[in-house]
Amino acid sequence: MGVVRCLGCRCSFCCYTELGTIFARAHSYAGNALPKMAQPTTIERFLILGVPHIVAETADFLARNHAEFRILDWDAMLDGSSSPLLRSAPAQPLLRNNRLLHPHLHRIVTSPGEIEDGEQPTVILDLSLLRAQHRTPVLQVVHELFPNALILSSTLTCTATELAALVGTGSSLVGFNGMPGWTSLGRIELAPALQTSQDATARAHSILAQLGIETELVEDRVGLVIPRILATLINEAAFAAMEQIATPEDIDRAVKLGVNYPHGLLEWADMLGLDCTLRILDALFEEYQEPRYRACPLLRQYIRAGWNGKQSGKGFFEYSEGTH
Numbered sequence: 001m002g003v004v005r006c007l008g009c010r011c012s013f014c015c016y017t018e019l020g021t022i023f024a025r026a027h028s029y030a031g032n033a034l035p036k037m038a039q040p041t042t043i044e045r046f047l048i049l050g051v052p053h054i055v056a057e058t059a060d061f062l063a064r065n066h067a068e069f070r071i072l073d074w075d076a077m078l079d080g081s082s083s084p085l086l087r088s089a090p091a092q093p094l095l096r097n098n099r100l101l102h103p104h105l106h107r108i109v110t111s112p113g114e115i116e117d118g119e120q121p122t123v124i125l126d127l128s129l130l131r132a133q134h135r136t137p138v139l140q141v142v143h144e145l146f147p148n149a150l151i152l153s154s155t156l157t158c159t160a161t162e163l164a165a166l167v168g169t170g171s172s173l174v175g176f177n178g179m180p181g182w183t184s185l186g187r188i189e190l191a192p193a194l195q196t197s198q199d200a201t202a203r204a205h206s207i208l209a210q211l212g213i214e215t216e217l218v219e220d221r222v223g224l225v226i227p228r229i230l231a232t233l234i235n236e237a238a239f240a241a242m243e244q245i246a247t248p249e250d251i252d253r254a255v256k257l258g259v260n261y262p263h264g265l266l267e268w269a270d271m272l273g274l275d276c277t278l279r280i281l282d283a284l285f286e287e288y289q290e291p292r293y294r295a296c297p298l299l300r301q302y303i304r305a306g307w308n309g310k311q312s313g314k315g316f317f318e319y320s321e322g323t324h
Contacts, residue, residue: 038276049074050127054180058098061183065211071108111268112145121202124151127178129279136166156227157283159192159220171197174204179227180272187214189224223280231280237265238296240286266316270309274299
């Protein structure tokens with residue numbers, strides 16, 4: 001197999017392993033050729049919603065690229081709604097309370113209806129880690145208000161096909177890898193739903209290309225490629241730590257020296273957030289019922305303790321305020 005440029009981690013090892021193999025095969029998938037589209041003549045306007053620290057990272061990225069965007073405060077929207085459907089959706093932390101979003105407070109709305117007619121979004125960036133049925137109520141409201149907007153949904157814990165069917169988006173929803181740090185990967189996965197039109201897929205590719213992010217088409221599967229493989233590797237490292245085979249420091253040192261990863265796997269878990277890793281593993285286990293995706297109990301125990309990684313100041317390692 002030829003060398004495939006590493007995606008995200010930029011190490012030499014995984015260019016020769018499953019990660020490289022999957023992406024090499026992505027080019028040969030039937031129907032994966034992107035249709036050509038004319039250069040867009042409209043200015044894209046984004047509406048972002050989802051996990052606060054991923055939303056904050058994405059907002060910073062869009063601001064650096066001089067893009068127009070608004071941020072939907074999911075929890076404030078639920079609190080202010082009398083709709084039984086909306087109030088059934090799980091709560092998420094208030095975005096206004098997240099210090100990472102302080103530079104963007106003026107862009108936060110508590111209801112999609114607050115957005116002026118001339119500023120309506122053309123792209124919805126759904127950065128949730130919730131399962132499809134739990135994010136559906138909010139996405140349905142957003143889709144009803146902005147039916148012509150392309151929906152780019154992070155499909156780490158569900159498939160785009162399931163989400164598109166529940167939300168009722170027809171052909172306008174495309175799954176993508178919206179894991180923490182996705183804006184710095186340089187190349188990410190796009191996973192069109194079975195219902196997604198070729199035009200919507202091509203548009204998603206074009207929008208991300210304008211932002212400097214290359215894309216690869218992959219099959220619509222839970223966890224996609226990079227998140228699935230990374231979560232599985234992290235899980236194995238967590239089991240090694242729980243079983244006291246080695247200390248977290250030694251496990252990470254072995255990974256960095258032995259396979260040339262830029263980060264240790266447990267350090268990577270802290271960077272992603274242990275909750276993100278656990279949600280991916282739980283979704284994979286539910287989908288495939290394979291023991292390799294059974295989440296390490298230590299991950300759950302750390303989350304119960306509030307040790308969620310860098311964002312909380314403690315995970316497998318401890319972090320000072322300046323390193324968050």
